[in-house]
Amino acid sequence: MEVDLCCSPASCSGCGPGYRSPLDAMKGPREEIVYLPCIYRGTDVLKPDYLATVDVDPKSPTYSQVIHRLPMPNLRDELHHSGWNACSSCFGDASKSRNRLILPSLISSRVYVVDVGTNPRAPKIHKMVEPVDLFWKCGLANPHTSHCLGSGQIMISCMGDPDGNGKGGFVLLDGETFEVIGNWEHPGEAAPFGYDFWYQPRHNVMISTEWGAPKALVNGFNLAHVKEGLYGSSLHVWDWTTHRKLQTLELGEDGAIPLEVRFLHEPSATEGYVGCALKGTVFRFYKTPKGDWAAEKVISVPSKKVEGWMLPEMPSLITDILLSLDDRFLYFSNWLHGDIRQYDISDRRKPRLVGQVFLGGSLVNDGPVRVLEDPENQPQPPPRIIQGKRIPGSPQMLQLSLDGRRLYVTTSLFSGWDKQFYPDMIREGSVMMQIDVDTVNGGLSLNEDFLVDFGKEPDGPVLAHELRYPGGDCTSDIWL
Numbered sequence: 001m002e003v004d005l006c007c008s009p010a011s012c013s014g015c016g017p018g019y020r021s022p023l024d025a026m027k028g029p030r031e032e033i034v035y036l037p038c039i040y041r042g043t044d045v046l047k048p049d050y051l052a053t054v055d056v057d058p059k060s061p062t063y064s065q066v067i068h069r070l071p072m073p074n075l076r077d078e079l080h081h082s083g084w085n086a087c088s089s090c091f092g093d094a095s096k097s098r099n100r101l102i103l104p105s106l107i108s109s110r111v112y113v114v115d116v117g118t119n120p121r122a123p124k125i126h127k128m129v130e131p132v133d134l135f136w137k138c139g140l141a142n143p144h145t146s147h148c149l150g151s152g153q154i155m156i157s158c159m160g161d162p163d164g165n166g167k168g169g170f171v172l173l174d175g176e177t178f179e180v181i182g183n184w185e186h187p188g189e190a191a192p193f194g195y196d197f198w199y200q201p202r203h204n205v206m207i208s209t210e211w212g213a214p215k216a217l218v219n220g221f222n223l224a225h226v227k228e229g230l231y232g233s234s235l236h237v238w239d240w241t242t243h244r245k246l247q248t249l250e251l252g253e254d255g256a257i258p259l260e261v262r263f264l265h266e267p268s269a270t271e272g273y274v275g276c277a278l279k280g281t282v283f284r285f286y287k288t289p290k291g292d293w294a295a296e297k298v299i300s301v302p303s304k305k306v307e308g309w310m311l312p313e314m315p316s317l318i319t320d321i322l323l324s325l326d327d328r329f330l331y332f333s334n335w336l337h338g339d340i341r342q343y344d345i346s347d348r349r350k351p352r353l354v355g356q357v358f359l360g361g362s363l364v365n366d367g368p369v370r371v372l373e374d375p376e377n378q379p380q381p382p383p384r385i386i387q388g389k390r391i392p393g394s395p396q397m398l399q400l401s402l403d404g405r406r407l408y409v410t411t412s413l414f415s416g417w418d419k420q421f422y423p424d425m426i427r428e429g430s431v432m433m434q435i436d437v438d439t440v441n442g443g444l445s446l447n448e449d450f451l452v453d454f455g456k457e458p459d460g461p462v463l464a465h466e467l468r469y470p471g472g473d474c475t476s477d478i479w480l
Contacts, residue, residue, distance in 0.1 A: 085175055101114040260320055280337075298349060338364065361381070393425035
């Protein structure tokens with residue numbers, strides 16, 4: 001099938017943004033720029049967060065440099081995960097264009113709508129949705145994940161209520177005016193906690209995940225809060241048409257803090273994966289022959305017994321996962337251990353480790369932590385140095401190129417947790433790196449020619465978070 005990047009009436013009817021299918025998207029053009037939010041909240045710099053545009057075209061004279069910065073008009077927003085006004089869900093609608101980036105703020109509860117269509121290399125603010133609209137119209141706060149819908153609306157998952165308690169509800173925005181319409185879920189049916197979500201219309205289902213109560217996690221992680229019930233361990237299954245919550249899949253202790261959720265990209269698939277941070281596990285969720293949903297643990301990264309750290313055992317802390325567009329490989333980051341792993345998931349129930357690379361982390365062999373017992377018998381990795389720069393922090397947010405050959409990674413998780421676990425990253429700024437992927441046999445290798453050092457930003461070191469391509473990517477596109 002040919003890829004329609006720009007459709008004229010002669011070439012196709014009703015061609016909108018994105019791609020017809022995930023496999024078509026894999027044939028799309030190579031990424032040339034990426035957008036990523038840069039956060040000053042929690043650092044020593046009293047400046048607004050901003051959206052950075054980074055040049056990732058190796059033929060460009062500004063390769064691996066920040067070429068534009070769009071500061072927000074407010075302080076301490078904590079910009080987090082972005083989404084689109086329109087994506088491949090709207091592919092059949094020629095009136096839609098992927099020209100607005102939806103940028104929620106995790107702490108201020110403000111939502112910025114950014115114009116990336118007029119000049120993709122120099123975005124500008126189009127509109128602001130103020131926190132009071134989320135508070136009054138929806139009873140929600142702490143917006144996290146934004147997805148465009150096939151209806152043309154925009155849906156944003158939220159993590160709390162205006163008082164900082166856990167509340168997993170969803171805000172709907174009008175896709176043209178960006179006004180808050182109201183809640184997607186029915187009154188009284190919000191989940192106890194919120195975080196990420198993914199929908200699969202062919203099976204009339206949405207699945208959402210849980211992080212924790214914003215008031216508990218805002219300034220760092222306290223294990224006692226897990227025991228006090230302030231963090232989640234469940235998946236929630238929703239009826240996509242009626243918006244009713246159908247099931248809660250309790251993952252138990254091994255599934256504590258389920259974060260990023262990814263259905264297989266193939267829209268007829270009835271399964272996917274979720275990374276669970278606290279115990280370093282990945283669960284597969286799937287539709288059963290009875291028609292309901294279930295989950296099973298398919299990957300477990302064991303904790304290591306250590307000394308010189310805050311606890312006697314260090315979990316890997318899986319914080320981001322993604323799937324290649326052909327649904328062959330699964331990738332995730334272990335934010336404490338310091339590695340990125342690649343699994344072949346051809347056998348969906350038995351993922352096979354085929355690639356691994358260490359890029360910093362808490363286990364570096366010249367640091368204060370000593371491993372006493374490691375079930376995987378891996379040596380403590382050396383610190384990672386790129387172009388003379390010792391990498392502070394650890395691999396966290398991931399984004400894969402459409403063709404699956406390049407994996408981009410940044411090191412910041414959330415300012416409150418960065419300050420607790422990697423104070424050197426607060427002082428020195430985060431980094432962006434690029435990993436070359438062997439898509440035939442599996443394998444990961446660092447590209448030593450690529451480094452974006454956010455410690456050298458004009459206003460001082462900054463924390464760079466999630467990556468987004470202008471044309472869509474494997475974590476923002478959903479196919480109908």
